[in-house]
Amino acid sequence: MAAERAPLSAGRLALWTAVLLAVLACALVLGAALGAGDVSLSDFFGPDSSRRTILLEVRLPRVLLAAVLGSALCVAGISFQALLRNPLADPYVLGVSGGASIGGVVALLLGFGIGEGIFDRIAVPAFAFGGALGALVLIEWIATVGGRLTVYTLLLTGAIFNAFSAALLYFIQSLASLEQLHAIVFYLMGQVPVFGYRVLGGLALASFLAALALFSMARDFNALSLGEEGALQLGVDVERIKRRTFLLGSLLTGLSVSVAGLVGFVGLVVPHLLRLLLGPDHRLLLPAGFFGGAAFLVLADLFARTITAPNELPVGVVTALVGGPFFLYLLRSRGGRRGNF
């Protein structure tokens, strides 16, 4: 692929952005059109107001939220892969997800998340986001050595914090009652909830702004792929970039885990797929990931909603079941040969 070496032309950026936007649009339409029951898009215009309610208040918010979370996870994944210069990095590798899960599970243990009030609905994500922020501050503090955020310390701290969180979660689960256990397990498996449009709008805005800030660093990510020394020589303020990437990526991850639990592989498989298609230029990769990740999670959630209807599957199960083998396939068939991984 010679294109990888060629400078990014505005035309190529526009073309691929348009293609992925179209893919996302198709995914959104499919997601809104199909469901476990027989409500479909035409019900929007139909005479039956109850079917319109199901479409607009139950299905559509969930489809849109899946898009928001998918793009957040994918952009976070691409950014962490750039930051750590490690193809195995995913949004969960730096430990923030562990903090978020602990926060969420503690909220469930305290009995939030099932009541009628607005606070009950928001408490679990709020606690989880608090946990994510706590983990973020802690990990950054530990990984900062002599005023510098070193990538290896960061990675190690994240891995150890994740192992610690997992142990803490098992500890909490072993104390929980059977009913609580049910709620905790479903929360951790990853589930796209149904939120009202106001909450949805807030989440979308926050994740869009964080993604935009990451886009603005795309050039620096490209420089960073030469190694920190190389990037420094190109005039990149490496320390600032690393810190901002860690913060913004962690915010996106924390936001997504708080709302939907641990939905795996979106931040790993989609970035690699796009890298194979588009090459490693982050100026193209990040916007492509923004739309591609959204489309992927919308489709995965569509599967989760419909494939075993009237049952539902946790969407995290779908992304991992599809994502895992697909990732291995990519690794064997193309990446291995080209040494791209």
Added chain:
Amino acid sequence: MKPHLYRTVLGVALCFLACEKAAPKGDSPPASHRIVVMAPAAAEILDALGATSQLVGVGDFVQWPPEAAGLPKVGAYHAPNVELVVSLGVDLLLTTSMQAGGPTHAKLRELGVQVVTLETNTYEGVLSSLRKVGALLGKDEMAARVETRIRSQLEETRKRVINAPRRRVLFVVGREPLYAAGPGSHVDEMIRTVGGENVVAEGVSGYQLLSMEIALESRPDVIVDTSDNRPGAIRGRALGFWGQFPFLPAVKSGRVYYVEPVRLVIPGMRLPEMTALLGKIVQPEIFGEADPSEFLPFDLSGGNGGR
């Protein structure tokens, strides 16, 4: 250590004694056991057979009968603490089907504790468990009497709803995410007994995640929501969460009930009482409206709580 050792020796001795006594298999006076019950349903069966005096320990979640309150706790259903059980000199452990107990149960059997697994998720399961425990304790006749009473209670309920309208019932166990009682659960059996039709009819077994869209499209006439098990939670007839879907027949007619889970979802000897309560919810014209107190947790302080 010492008292434990003493109890262990006593326990083993008692076990031998019990085994020997059981050997003739005749009409000899029933052997007294030292029993641990891991599941609430098993405790209820012992109570129905008037054998709670043989209890020496209970699982963490057994709160009833009142005699259970003072007894040593020996662990969660799936994980009885082997050392505790043995040190109590237990010779019979009653539990409900729970795969996770496997290795622990095997160890206990090795140590001479008889482990009996009961199936209490269906009417027939409860009744056969009753017979099984009755036989173990030499109280077959009493078990048979209780069984006859329960069968006639259920039969009477069934007869009363033969000509009643079949109401569509959604029985919610968890809401975030939504899961509901499906075929294979005792709730499904109860719904049919009281002349209802479970809207979760196919594909779902026991309790699984249910599509909210399907739940809404199925347009239940009655919604029973037991998802909130916290003290002080909304109870009784109210629209609550489901009020946001005014097109549901259950919401239109105000037939949404929030019920303490213990009242309906924990299967066991209380199945006839649970069925009676569900009958009042689904067919109030026939069984009469339920008393508001019937939606609340049991008052265990009252001494005769649980009934």
